[in-house]
Structures are given as structure tokens and as C-alpha cells.
Amino acid sequence: MRSSVMPTSSQDGPPQPSAAVSALGLRKSYGDKTVLDGIDLHIPAGSVFALLGPNGAGKTTTVHILSTLIAADGGRAQVAGHDLAGAPEGIRAAIGVTGQFSAVDGLITGEENMLLMADLHHLPKAEGRRVTAELLERFDLVEAARKPAQSYSGGMRRRLDIAMTLVGKPRVIFLDEPTTGLDPRSRHNMWQIIRELVSDGVTVFLTTQYLEEADQLADRIAVLHGGRIAAQGTAEELKRLIPGGHVRLRFADPSAYRSAAGALREATRDDESLALRIPSDGSQRELRSVLDWLDSAGIEADELTVHTPDLDDVFFALTGTDRPHQPHPSHQSNTPDQPEEAVR
Numbered sequence: 001m002r003s004s005v006m007p008t009s010s011q012d013g014p015p016q017p018s019a020a021v022s023a024l025g026l027r028k029s030y031g032d033k034t035v036l037d038g039i040d041l042h043i044p045a046g047s048v049f050a051l052l053g054p055n056g057a058g059k060t061t062t063v064h065i066l067s068t069l070i071a072a073d074g075g076r077a078q079v080a081g082h083d084l085a086g087a088p089e090g091i092r093a094a095i096g097v098t099g100q101f102s103a104v105d106g107l108i109t110g111e112e113n114m115l116l117m118a119d120l121h122h123l124p125k126a127e128g129r130r131v132t133a134e135l136l137e138r139f140d141l142v143e144a145a146r147k148p149a150q151s152y153s154g155g156m157r158r159r160l161d162i163a164m165t166l167v168g169k170p171r172v173i174f175l176d177e178p179t180t181g182l183d184p185r186s187r188h189n190m191w192q193i194i195r196e197l198v199s200d201g202v203t204v205f206l207t208t209q210y211l212e213e214a215d216q217l218a219d220r221i222a223v224l225h226g227g228r229i230a231a232q233g234t235a236e237e238l239k240r241l242i243p244g245g246h247v248r249l250r251f252a253d254p255s256a257y258r259s260a261a262g263a264l265r266e267a268t269r270d271d272e273s274l275a276l277r278i279p280s281d282g283s284q285r286e287l288r289s290v291l292d293w294l295d296s297a298g299i300e301a302d303e304l305t306v307h308t309p310d311l312d313d314v315f316f317a318l319t320g321t322d323r324p325h326q327p328h329p330s331h332q333s334n335t336p337d338q339p340e341e342a343v344r
């Protein structure tokens with residue numbers, strides 16, 4: 001199933017708000033394997049965008065192209081107002097990238113890593129020390145600052161990585177799977193950090209395999225599958241793309257329930273809990289028509305709830321895979337992290 005909630009190409013629809021990242025027809029192949037087969041993106045400045053996809057879908061490849069680490073075979077892109085083909089150095093000066101392979105050097109301390117980054121950005125010594133102290137404080141790394149980074153927990157290492165990225169005052173930050181392998185508490189800490197970055201006006205482009213993460217953080221989500229964007233929109237828009245949504249009406253009075261059930265033929269009955277399930281995409285329009293119908297039939301339900309499929313349902317429907325019977329990703333951790341504050 002391929003669908004798109006909003007046109008992703010700039011030729012269609014009304015003018016779009018100014019983009020921090022825009023791409024048109026990005027393509028990339030390795031040998032005869034097509035990884036990206038025409039990717040269009042439009043990411044408004046100051047928003048969080050999540051690129052979701054199964055393993056090997058091309059998420060990291062997209063980040064590497066947009067951050068100028070590798071060249072695309074075709075298509076155009078602009079990042080932070082700079083053209084990917086014409087002004088890659090402008091892009092490099094305006095972005096920060098943290099990824100699965102971080103820039104943190106484990107053999108030196110967190111503070112030394114920060115000072116090194118300040119040197120790389122040609123900050124005067126005093127300014128470098130000031131920025132380092134401020135960021136170590138902001139990311140709760142003051143106590144660990146003089147310890148070798150290799151002794152940090154996974155969560156601390158990720159925080160140091162982002163702190164190092166912020167030395168260059170980036171306007172766009174690419175976070176490639178920022179919470180993979182973190183325990184739930186560290187993951188929530190990282191989410192808070194990402195929200196704070198955005199409230200400072202930074203645009204965040206994140207890739208993730210955790211659907212809950214995209215649901216929690218992203219203003220817009222794109223699902224990458226088969227080299228293309230299978231769908232994109234807000235989490236709510238994506239959830240409405242697949243069937244399974246319904247409005248549930250519950251009644252306290254059995255006779256009200258019976259008369260509603262008699263009148264609402266398309267509803268599925270749950271006689272035990274006196275509830276009716278009406279298929280609905282959860283949109284305002286459909287909800288209004290249910291409410292209008294109840295009013296005109298003189299029926300008053302005691303409870304009305306709207307149920308939309310969750311992002312996992314959307315993801316598995318769009319990528320054509322079966323939903324695995326295993327704990328939800330948000331409740332598990334593939335490589336359990338050290339306790340957040342542990343410094344070995």
C-alpha cells in the first residue's frame with residue numbers, strides 16, 4: 001500500500017512554510033541495489049521530523065546524503081537554506097549529526113571531548129571553556145566531566161554526543177537512532193532533551209525504529225519502505241490511513257443500548273458491556289455525523305470514545321510485514337544499558 005497524506009512534492013498544493021530540509025527525487029543505489037528510489041521531503045524549520053523504516057530501509061543512507069557524508073546519485077536537496085550540490089560546506093557549518101557511530105573519544109574525558117570540539121569550531125580558548133561548562137551543566141555531566149568517556153553509561157555517552165554537537169550551534173540536527181539500546185529511563189531523558197532542542201528553535205531530523213518515539217516526538221513522520229516514502233503525515237494522520245478505527249458508544253441503560261443497536265445497523269454489538277462499535281476513521285467529520293445521528297435519534301450514550309489504530313499497526317501495514325508477537329519496543333531494550341548515572 002502506497003499513499004501519502006500530504007503532497008510531498010513542491011509542485012502541488014498551497015505554498016509550504018519555509019523548510020529547514022527539503023528534498024526532491026533523492027536517489028541512491030549500491031551496485032544494482034536501489035536503496036533510495038526518489039525521496040521527497042519537506043521539513044519545516046523548528047519542527048521534529050521522524051524517518052521510520054525497517055532495518056536496511058535506507059534511513060542512515062538518507063541522513064548521510066543530507067548531511068553531505070555521501071553523494072546522492074540523483075535528485076536535489078536543500079538543508080538550512082544551502083544547496084546540497086552547490087554549497088555542501090554551508091550545510092556542514094549549519095548542521096549537527098549524531099549517530100550510531102558517535103564522535104565521542106572514549107579515551108579522553110567528557111570535558112576534553114567538549115574542548116576538542118570547541119577547538120575544531122575555532123572558538124577562542126576562554127569561549128570554548130565557557131561553552132563547555134555551560135553544556136556540561138545543561139546535560140547533567142558536571143560530575144562525570146573529568147572521567148574518561150569510556151566509563152560513561154550509554155545514556156551519558158549520548159548526552160555528551162549531543163552536547164558536543166551543540167558546540168557548533170547547529171540549526172538542524174540529525175539524530176540517527178538516538179535511543180537505540182538505551183533503557184526506558186535514559187530514553188525518556190533523551191526525549192526531553194530533544195523537546196528542549198526544538199523549543200530553542202532547532203530543527204530535528206531523527207531516524208528511529210521505535211514507533212512510540214516517533215509518536216511522542218515528531219510533528220511529522222515518514223515511513224520509508226522499498227526505497228520510497230510509503231506514507232507521511234502527523235502520527236494521527238498516519239493512524240487514520242489504515243482500517244480498524246472505530247467509535248465506541250457505551251450505555252448504562254440496557255433499553256437505550258437495545259434501541260441504539262436496533263437503529264445502528266453497521267455497529268458491532270457487545271451485549272455484555274452494553275457497547276456498540278461503529279467503524280470510523282476518527283476524523284472530526286465522521287465523529288460529527290455520529291453525534292448528529294445520536295441527537296436526531298434521541299439517543300444518549302453514557303460514554304463515547306474514539307479508537308484509532310496505533311502507529312505499530314500503521315507501520316506493519318505499510319511495510320507489508322506481520323506484527324510480531326513480542327513486547328512493545330518501548331518496554332524492552334535490545335542491549336540493556338547501564339543504569340543512567342553509573343560511571344564505572
Ligand SMILES: Nc1ncnc2c1ncn2[C@@H]1O[C@H](COP(=O)(O)OP(=O)(O)OP(=O)(O)O)[C@@H](O)[C@H]1O
Nearest residue numbers: 030031035053054055056057058059060061062209
Ligand atoms: N556502503 C555501502 N555499500 C553497499 N551497500 C550499502 C552501503 N551502505 C548501505 N548499504 C545498503 O543499503 C541499504 C540501506 O542501508 P541503511 O543503513 O541506510 O539502512 P537503515 O534504514 O539505516 O537500516 P538500520 O535500521 O539497520 O540502520 C542496506 O541494504 C545496506 O546494506
